[in-house]
Amino acid sequence: MKKIKLALFASGNGSNALNIIDYFSFSSLIEIGFVLTNKKDAPIVELAQKKNVETLILSNDEVSNGTLLTKICLEKGIDFIILAGYLRKIPAELLTNYSNKIINVHPALLPKFGGQGMYGNKVHKAVFESEEFETGITIHFVNEHFDEGKVIAQFYCEVTKNDTIETIQAKVQKLEHNYFPIVIEKTILN
Secondary structure, three states, X not given: OOOEEEEEEOOOOOHHHHHXXXXXXXXXXXXXXXXXEOOOOXXXXXXXXXXXXXXXXXXXHHHOXXXXXXXXXXXXXXXXXXXXXXXXXXXXXXXXXXXXXXXXXXXXXXXXXXXXXXXHHHHHHHXXXXXXXXXXXXXXXXXXXXXXXXXXXXXXXXXXXXOOHHHHHHHHHHHHHHHHHHHHHHHHHO
């Protein structure tokens, strides 16, 4: 039986991408085809290479080219694309060719604290400044609008008066690491 092949798109430290690589490393059903990044100095490049995962480093112009991205994904037999800290808008052509097959994790409970420019600690700072009582993660399909695709799952954590931006970030990252790979697996095997 042919394994389902994932492409991981990542722009940053790569903790989610690395967690996904590790989660599926012994799967008989799912494998990682490659990691794609638009930042040659992103820590995920070295981390993925250490795990013997092919790494593609493309320029911002190249990752904006939907024809190129679609060609790469189709040639490499990619079934699903996972955004793991990927900060670029997905081109329309790739969205068309991978409709309901591009999954993202957002570090807040959408629709709150989503949209263009809301990523990483910017989200946690907004949650902190809004004096929210809870935050969490939203795992969703990607569409043409930032953070507006159909929600697959949400997971919550408490925000207390003693929390800081850093402790909120740590709580949210723990949710991401605990749940993102499991939800990916359940979503693509259904």
